[in-house]
Amino acid sequence: MKGSSAGPAEPGSDPSSRDGQALDGEHVSATHRAWSGTISPIGDRDFELLPAKAGIPFAPRTPLTEPFWAGCARGELLFQRCADCGYAGFPPAVACRACLSRALRWERSAGGATLYSWTVVHRPVSRAFRTPYAPAIVTVDEGYQMMTCLVGLGVPAIEAGMRLRAVFHEIEPGTSLPYFSPSTAPLPPSEQEPPCVPTI
Numbered sequence: 577m578k579g580s581s582a583g584p585a586e587p588g589s590d591p592s593s594r595d596g597q598a599l600d601g602e603h604v605s606a607t608h609r610a611w612s613g614t615i616s617p618i619g620d621r622d623f624e625l626l627p628a629k630a631g632i633p634f635a636p637r638t639p640l641t642e643p644f645w646a647g648c649a650r651g652e653l654l655f656q657r658c659a660d661c662g663y664a665g666f667p668p669a670v671a672c673r674a675c676l677s678r679a680l681r682w683e684r685s686a687g688g689a690t691l692y693s694w695t696v697v698h699r700p701v702s703r704a705f706r707t708p709y710a711p712a713i714v715t716v717d718e719g720y721q722m723m724t725c726l727v728g729l730g731v732p733a734i735e736a737g738m739r740l741r742a743v744f745h746e747i748e749p750g751t752s753l754p755y756f757s758p759s760t761a762p763l764p765p766s767e768q769e770p771p772c773v774p775t776i
């Protein structure tokens with residue numbers, strides 16, 4: 577998904593053949609009429625990526641995830657680290673993904689991350705989403721990856737490996753969602769030691 581776009585194809589960009597067989601003229605014309613009647617060519621122009629509005633679906637708050645959501649409401653990015661092997665994991669779990677220990681402790685990330693992968697969505701799954709938006713996988717400095725969305729930049733400015741930092745936007749009273757924006761300022765130090773790599 578790196579560098580890809582989930583937006584609609586350009587009208588007229590249909591391949592001239594499918595599975596090695598040329599499409600007949602009637603079929604191609606019908607395809608073009610369907611596209612041109614409903615979709616405008618948009619591409620990845622310099623849209624500003626903005627936080628979602630109220631009403632989008634998001635992961636529910638449960639006893640397991642409540643510390644994470646409480647952290648987001650305070651503007652803090654929390655994750656779990658295994659007290660036995662040091663593995664940093666996300667999303668919240670009842671046992672360590674590396675050693676199955678249940679000795680998981682919540683820690684606060686400093687909020688720095690690197691962009692691993694992303695996509696740009698122009699056709700959302702529901703009207704609740706404001707388009708375009710850019711779902712992304714980021715590698716957080718403390719040693720784990722998480723799904724998020726990018727905000728605070730234009731689509732063409734997105735680059736693999738770019739430095740990011742966590743930002744939080746309230747989606748409903750008492751609940752904030754974690755996003756990531758470009759980071760140029762130094763980050764505060766993490767509350768904990770750097771991650772250690774578990775031996776499996």
Ligand SMILES: [Zn+2]
Nearest residue numbers: 658661672675
């Ligand atoms: Zn572990």
